Amino acid sequence: MGCGQVEADLLAQRALVVLPTITGSGEDDPEDLFLRMRDSRTFGRFAELLLRDADISTDAKILVAEHAFELLPLPQAEGDVFLVDSRASSGLLDLAAFLLRREAFTVLQFMHLLYAVFLDRTLVTNVERSTRSEVLASVASLDEFPEGPRVLYSSFHLAALPEREQKVEFGTILRGSAPRTFRQTLARIAASEDGGVGEVARIAQAEGLVPDLDEGPSNPTVLVNIPRLSSRLAAPALKWLARSREGSD
DSSP states (O other): OOOOHHHHHHHHHHHHHHHHHHHSOSOOOHHHHHHHTTSHHHHHHHHHHHTTOTTSOHHHHHHHHHHHHHTSOOOSSGGGGGTOOOOOOTTHHHHHHHHHHTTOOOHHHHHHHHHHHHHOTHHHHTSOHHHHHHHHHHHHHOTTSOHHHHHHHHHHHHHHSOHHHHHHHHHHHHHSSSOHHHHHHHHHHHHSTTTTHHHHHHHHHHTTSSOOOTTGGGSHHHHTTOOOOOGGGHHHHHHHHHHHHTTOO
16 A cells, blocks of 8 residues: 555554454454455445554555545446445545545545445444534535535435434535535525435436436436435525525625
8 A cells, every 4th residue: 555564564463453353253364354355345444443543654544544445346337336235334434534634535535435425325424423514514615626526425415414414514515615606506406396306316417426318317217316305405595596696695
């Protein structure tokens, strides 16, 4: 992963101690453990645990977190997204937050995060509220990243939250410093009668996240994994859009 020999040896020692607790097997030899480390969920969990290890340098933690994202598979074709059966460890957002704080989060890692949350929105609620709030706010404000995927991530993330938290986070985004076009799109999604399902599906198709079927975004195969935002977001969304048109947002 690019770290020095001393740090690499320390990481190897940590792996020998920690991995049996992750895999549930105490009989693996070092070669077996090495093979297990190639599994995205196993290595991701190992990376999460290292974040709390005071003996590991920040640079080494960044390398480990980056490698955890590298192990996540991305679909090679549009249809493959429905076939992925091995994804991220439960604390993937912890790793994302760590990289974001150190300005080491890349577009590719963000796309990995987007696909992971698209397939498993429990990843959002598996971490502390402060962590998921931090990741959502960061994604909304990263205007150097493509807007369509950021809108998709924010929609998936919001929909995974308890209704009250969803409303709080949505309001924070609208009042925040995210680009105006981003906030307008997210507000239109929240204001939709269908909870944004149709609009999110159209954006997901445009970004290649779901197959571009002949029937369009209303096809049940497309809609099966598109979440609906809480209806409680519609009123604040409409109010904000009206103010935005008046130039007072």
